Each structure stands twice: as C-alpha cells, then as structure tokens.
Amino acid sequence: MIINISCTFVDNCPIHIGSQVLIASNVQIYTSGHPVLPQERFVSDWKNKGTSFFRTFAKPVTIEDRVWIGGGVIILPGVTIGKNSVIGAGSVVTHSIPENCVAFGNPCRVTRYF
Numbered sequence: 001m002i003i004n005i006s007c008t009f010v011d012n013c014p015i016h017i018g019s020q021v022l023i024a025s026n027v028q029i030y031t032s033g034h035p036v037l038p039q040e041r042f043v044s045d046w047k048n049k050g051t052s053f054f055r056t057f058a059k060p061v062t063i064e065d066r067v068w069i070g071g072g073v074i075i076l077p078g079v080t081i082g083k084n085s086v087i088g089a090g091s092v093v094t095h096s097i098p099e100n101c102v103a104f105g106n107p108c109r110v111t112r113y114f
Contacts, residue, residue: 004027013059018065035055067081067083071089073093079095088105092105
C-alpha cells in the first residue's frame, strides 16, 4: 500500500484498505457525517441536556485490493471501492464503485469496465 502526502482519514468507523492500493496526495476518506434534515441534525434543548448541539453518524469505508485512487479524491461514509478499480483525480465518491472499472467525476460515476 502507498499513501502519499497530505491525506485525511476521519476514522470514527473502520477504514479497510486492501493490498497493493495506491492512494495519491490530498485524498480524503470520511467515515462520519451528519444527517441532512435539520430536525435530525440538530439536538433541541441541547444545553439543558448537556450534549452537543448536533448529531453525527459513522459508516465504514472499504478499499479493496489493487485500487488506484487519484489525487484529491473525496470518499464519503459507507463507500466500497471494488478490486482493481481506478478513481480519477478530484472525484467525490458518494456511493460504492464496482470491481474492474474506471470511475471519476462529482459525483463519481463509472465510465468504463475492463
């Protein structure tokens, strides 16, 4: 496995990285996030409850064997990237990517299989 410089891993849940994985510079992997709906994201009366004012969740991220992740890619919670796949630079991976493909974009989409 190669992990280049300036990568950020937010590991509130496990991040599984297979063998022979290439992770370029400035890749960000997030296992945690916040609900979208404000009534789910914020805690009412949080000061009196002695809690934080927001809620968060965490889901694991899996990067299978022989994956190449290009520079500046952002991988969101709950994503699996399948064996041998390539994620193009600057992509935002919002959902799982299958094996043996090239995917890129925002949101990241499969462009071809091999």
